[in-house]
Amino acid sequence: MKSKDQNTEQAIMNAAVEIFQSKGMAGARMQEIADKAGINKALLHYYFRNKQMLFEAVFKSALGQLAPEISKIFNADLSIEEKITAFVSYYIPFVNQNRFLPVFVIQELNNNPVFAEQFFSANALPKTEKFRYQLIEASKIGEIRNVDPDQFVLDLFAVVVFPFVGRPLMKNLLQKDDQGFDDLIQGRIEHVTTMLLNSIKK
Amino acid sequence: MKSKDQNTEQAIMNAAVEIFQSKGMAGARMQEIADKAGINKALLHYYFRNKQMLFEAVFKSALGQLAPEISKIFNADLSIEEKITAFVSYYIPFVNQNRFLPVFVIQELNNNPVFAEQFFSANALPKTEKFRYQLIEASKIGEIRNVDPDQFVLDLFAVVVFPFVGRPLMKNLLQKDDQGFDDLIQGRIEHVTTMLLNSIKK
DNA sequence: GTCTATAGCCAGATAGAC
DNA sequence: GTCTATCTGGCTATAGAC
Structure with a gap:
């Protein structure tokens, strides 16, 4: 019944934390985050809509x-x-x-x-x-x-x-x-x- | 006899310092630096060849x-x-x-x-x-x-x-x-x- | 939910006229 | 030395198939 996979979401967050924290918002690349999470860019947008929202999730955490x-x-x-x-x-x-x-x-x-x-x-x-x-x-x-x-x-x-x-x-x-x-x-x-x-x- | 105009070079450096220091290397835009210096992008490249070199000049200074x-x-x-x-x-x-x-x-x-x-x-x-x-x-x-x-x-x-x-x-x-x-x-x-x-x- | 393919834009860099 | 115009690549984001 769930619309998002918990494991995938977690994998994305972990990857995003690593990339954003070491390169900053402006220097981070969605492609690199997707690679590190073991998925593709499209799925990244499916879960977090856009870069800004993913960034804010990381920052808040x-x-x-x-x-x-x-x-x-x-x-x-x-x-x-x-x-x-x-x-x-x-x-x-x-x-x-x-x-x-x-x-x-x-x-x-x-x-x-x-x-x-x-x-x-x-x-x-x-x-x-x-x-x-x-x-x-x-x-x-x-x-x-x-x-x-x-x-x-x-x-x-x-x-x-x-x-x-x-x-x-x-x-x-x-x-x-x-x-x-x-x-x-x-x-x-x-x-x-x-x-x-x-x-x-x- | 000089190949570079001192005033222009200084104007570029001042603008670059301001933009790079407030937005960082990745967040800075050559266009914005050119605007702030009152010139165009082409001239920016004429003086500092590329973004990396301009950045390094600013960083070193x-x-x-x-x-x-x-x-x-x-x-x-x-x-x-x-x-x-x-x-x-x-x-x-x-x-x-x-x-x-x-x-x-x-x-x-x-x-x-x-x-x-x-x-x-x-x-x-x-x-x-x-x-x-x-x-x-x-x-x-x-x-x-x-x-x-x-x-x-x-x-x-x-x-x-x-x-x-x-x-x-x-x-x-x-x-x-x-x-x-x-x-x-x-x-x-x-x-x-x-x-x-x-x-x-x- | 996950993928491939691609649209669309934006930024860095260069060509070439003046 | 300075400009306008343009090329080129890369990056975000979406369309659409499975």
Whole structure:
């Protein structure tokens, strides 16, 4: 009774994720996605109508993977230190397993400002106010250094995400080979946790 | 006696920078560049032969703007603290004036790994060893906390560059409008300097 | 649901006049 | 050096058979 084959649809999505995430919307080719999925172009259009819709499905699924855990961590009933630790230890390995994901998201948001605007008015990102509120309260009572919570959240995402986004550049700047850079990533959870906690410690 | 008109060449470069940096190599259109430069497609090819070569000229000029000052700062005869301060105060305003530059560089390096490889074997990035060596020495004599210099350089670039690269995402996550995010950028030099110095202070 | 074949368009590149 | 006109290939998308 089903009008779409679940396996085919899944194969298409997997292929599309791979191609779109490594080449971007503009650089991706429907033919290449079809090849990777083991089908032909016509079937691709049968399932997703056109390139834009396939792209949006991939993009939405990409952000859908990133968002829920952010939300869970920042809104949990945890201390500041616990949240920082949880965020860093969860996200660094996750992004390490999905290396193209953050570049893809960032690239498309920057290249298609109109799409970005529409997307965010339809799909809200997780809220981080609770965590930022905790930071304000803690600095009020002198538990941590006086710090702008918005700046600190920026720092948090920066030190976690940037090494993956800027990998080709930083690999070269630090004169590492792939193995050497992977080693650096391995040590990053501990380094980043320590450095973030130190930066707000009194 | 000249075979190329300097003004035309400059007009093309300016237009190409703008289009390539905002849409990327794959998304850019030669027609759009020609229009913006006030000429036609044929002349574009007369000056730069093909799209790839025009792109490479733009890319090289982009990295050429970023590299020299990094080199100057990190190899200067300055203390660790002075280098951090100089780097942050120079680069945040610079990138703020050239917002598309880092996304463009990062995006193209990630989307074209082969090109990236070739590019870096022909054009070396600035060296940061002197700075990293200073960090090692300073932690040996107990002047600063024990810190992996590679990790610290990663942090340095992360906190400086990421807010521009991840702007559309972070703007949304922090629930800012454009003005609010610009204000955050304004306060960033001071915040980042303090936070980096704190993170290595004993 | 899946395929082959092809329409139709658009973009990069060139020919050739001025 | 700059233009108009055009070729050529490639890519999205659809028509239509099975």
